[in-house]
Amino acid sequence: VIPCIYAEYLAFCLGSEHEATVEKDCESSMQGVKNIIIKFHRMLDVSGKFAGTVIILTDQTEQKRIEERLRYLSLYDMLTGLYNRSYFEQEIAMLSTGKGDVIGIFSCDIDGLKLVNDNLGHHAGDSLLVLVGNILKSSFRESDTVYRIGGDEFLALMPYSDDETVQNVCQNIRAKIGQHNTLNKKAPISVSIGWATGRLFIDKDITKIINAADSRMYSEKKTNHEKYYLLFSKRFKEYGKNLFS
Numbered sequence: 001v002i003p004c005i006y007a008e009y010l011a012f013c014l015g016s017e018h019e020a021t022v023e024k025d026c027e028s029s030m031q032g033v034k035n036i037i038i039k040f041h042r043m044l045d046v047s048g049k050f051a052g053t054v055i056i057l058t059d060q061t062e063q064k065r066i067e068e069r070l071r072y073l074s075l076y077d078m079l080t081g082l083y084n085r086s087y088f089e090q091e092i093a094m095l096s097t098g099k100g101d102v103i104g105i106f107s108c109d110i111d112g113l114k115l116v117n118d119n120l121g122h123h124a125g126d127s128l129l130v131l132v133g134n135i136l137k138s139s140f141r142e143s144d145t146v147y148r149i150g151g152d153e154f155l156a157l158m159p160y161s162d163d164e165t166v167q168n169v170c171q172n173i174r175a176k177i178g179q180h181n182t183l184n185k186k187a188p189i190s191v192s193i194g195w196a197t198g199r200l201f202i203d204k205d206i207t208k209i210i211n212a213a214d215s216r217m218y219s220e221k222k223t224n225h226e227k228y229y230l231l232f233s234k235r236f237k238e239y240g241k242n243l244f245s
């Protein structure tokens with residue numbers, strides 16, 4: 001008997017079931033870890049007495065890999081590794097039932113993504129998205145959930161967060177971006193940020209809280225767009241096409 005399935009084989013032989021199915025990861029020195037479906041089936045002679053066991057092994061490693069990949073794609077944004085819009089909409093549907101307490105909403109939009117794409121190409125725009133995504137990942141608590149919900153749009157749900165908590169996160173992100181722009185001259189970043197808080201038990205409709213955060217963000221974006229244009233132009237004169245490379 002193959003060593004890695006011996007314990008399951010022995011348990012089957014000592015049991016009373018006519019057949020059994022077990023899923024197990026088996027490690028091979030030649031092929032690494034394989035996910036195996038093991039089927040045991042009792043063999044009977046003409047007198048009906050137990051005479052042996054049929055064992056069928058099915059390697060489903062590749063199928064499992066594909067399933068995990070599809071599951072990942074259904075939840076995460078491929079570029080930034082943040083949760084995607086599909087998962088965000090699932091969460092919003094659940095929260096819109098009014099279950100839960102005070103919640104903070106963080107809304108963020110990258111300034112000048114189109115400017116970067118048009119002048120440097122989409123690979124540079126992708127680099128900008130990844131940079132912002134990494135800053136956001138490092139800025140929230142474990143209990144918070146950060147999403148990329150559109151091309152240059154990000155949003156975070158912050159449960160049990162009051163105004164001060166959300167504002168502290170906003171300030172922290174601004175400080176990190178300022179530090180990044182000081183240390184990384186070839187990759188200038190600017191984001192517009194909005195926030196809002198509300199009580200789901202009272203407000204019921206979480207979209208009102210999200211809209212309030214978006215409203216703050218768009219008000220800031222009006223001035224940030226021009227600021228980033230000037231920053232980008234200055235850095236472009238210095239580094240040209242080497243920006244974000």
